Amino acid sequence: MSSDPPRCPIPADDALVARNQLMRDGYCIVPGVLQGDFLERVRAFADRFLDEHPVDHKHRYQGSDFHILGESRWQANPDERRYHAPIVDELVDFPEQRAVAEAIGLEGLDSGGGIIILNKPPQGPPLYWHQDCMHWNHPRSALPWPTQVFMSYYLVDTTRENGCLRALPGTHLRRTALHDILPPAHGPEIQAVEVDHPGFAEHPDEVDIMAKAGDLVFADARVLHAAWPNQTDVRRPLVLQWWSVFPFPTAPSWWEGDMPAELSLDPDGSYDPTRVPGEHLKASRSAPSS
Numbered sequence: 564m565s566s567d568p569p570r571c572p573i574p575a576d577d578a579l580v581a582r583n584q585l586m587r588d589g590y591c592i593v594p595g596v597l598q599g600d601f602l603e604r605v606r607a608f609a610d611r612f613l614d615e616h617p618v619d620h621k622h623r624y625q626g627s628d629f630h631i632l633g634e635s636r637w638q639a640n641p642d643e644r645r646y647h648a649p650i651v652d653e654l655v656d657f658p659e660q661r662a663v664a665e666a667i668g669l670e671g672l673d674s675g676g677g678i679i680i681l682n683k684p685p686q687g688p689p690l691y692w693h694q695d696c697m698h699w700n701h702p703r704s705a706l707p708w709p710t711q712v713f714m715s716y717y718l719v720d721t722t723r724e725n726g727c728l729r730a731l732p733g734t735h736l737r738r739t740a741l742h743d744i745l746p747p748a749h750g751p752e753i754q755a756v757e758v759d760h761p762g763f764a765e766h767p768d769e770v771d772i773m774a775k776a777g778d779l780v781f782a783d784a785r786v787l788h789a790a791w792p793n794q795t796d797v798r799r800p801l802v803l804q805w806w807s808v809f810p811f812p813t814a815p816s817w818w819e820g821d822m823p824a825e826l827s828l829d830p831d832g833s834y835d836p837t838r839v840p841g842e843h844l845k846a847s848r849s850a851p852s853s
Contacts, residue, residue, distance in 0.1 A: 569658030571666050572596055578666040581781075582817075585667065586708060588732035589786030590772065593663050597716050597777035601653070606718040606776075608650050609680050609800045618682075621754045624690050626682040626799075628749075636676035651678050655804060660714065663779060664806070668817050669712070673807040682800045683726035683793040690726075690790035691762035692741055693748035694734070694840075697784075701834040702825035703811040704785065705843035707736065708818065710811055711784040715803045717774045726793035728772040728780065735785035738846040741766065742787070747838040763789070785844075 573581065573593050581591040597605065613627065622628045629646060633655055637647035654660075655674050664672055683690075695713070696704060703710045721727035731739065745762050746752035753762060771791075774780055782788065784805075793799050809815055812826040825843075 569662045571662035572659060573663055573666055575666070578663075578668070582667040585712075585781055585783065588730070588770075589735035590730050590732075590780065590782040590788070591667070592772065592774055593667070593779045593781070594775065595777055596659055596663055596779040597657075601657075602716075602718070602777045604650060605654065605716065605802060606800070608648065609682075609718055609802060610798075612646075612680055613682055613798065613800060618684075621751070624688055624754065625749065626684055626687050626690070627680055629680040630677055631680065632677040651676075654678060654802065660779065664714070664781075667781070668815060669781075669806075669808045670815060671808055671810045671813060673810070675805055677804070679803045679805075680800065681803055682798055683790060684798050685793060685796045687726065687793040687799075688758055689763050689792040691753055691756070691760070692729075692731070692745060692764075692766075692787050692789040693753070693762075694787050694838075695748055695784045696840075697836050697838050698834065699837050699840045699843060701811070702828040702843065703830075704840075705825045706809075706811075706823055707820065708809055708815055709735070709783040709785070710807065710809050712806050712808055713780075713782050713784065713803050714806060715774075715780040715782070715801050716777060717780070717799070717801045718776055719797070719799055720775050721773050721799060723771055723773070723791050724793075725795045725797065725799045726791045728774070729769050729789045729791060730772055730782070731766060731769055731787040734787040735783040736844075738840065738844045739768075739787070742840050742844065750838070785840075 584591040618627045631646040631651050633652035634649040635652050811830050
């Protein structure tokens, strides 16, 4: 067996640019991480799964919401109610993926051992604006670095026409008016609205993230994001993984700014989980400069 280190498809200078963008804007993209046969196998797996599993109507805006464990994680705690597949282990443990994450400075990486298959079906509706943070009462939600990120691979090239990702840069660190009108993400209230709801509206500060198949998209759980409708006759699938990083109250080894006061708060205190941003998301907060 070769002992060569995994290929890291991002030069050091580009990794620093990506880290700065993740810190400043709440997302970044690393091109061409998933390639060749592995990309084809992941795409085939996702397509087959979507062909075989109908989507609950409540997930029509997400397109789908299938949580699939890696086989090793499932075997450790078998549960017939949960989906599982060996290819998930390959993706979670993908050496090039970890090499990229570490190159851009993500530390303390910890995965739940699964993926989520999301999809924008042919002629599928848009996805509403939302952020996925569930711990807004916890002091870690106030930190200038992420403590939870998603890593997504789009399995086909994305454009506005087929429902590419939309993001509001910097909204992981500062409040906007949109925060105060959005129902909690993926809950029954937002799932029940119609597409004329403000949660689907265009925003003057939004950015289209048009990823190519196999590009790795990193995003802070706190950043507001959405997706355009798929106006084509071909599905637009992706696989998403959730990773914890920089376990609270750990600071990044590369951090050169002031240490946030929140780091002195009790990491094990009683902080009720909530998807609703509270006092830790301040309108006056400024994003870090690049």
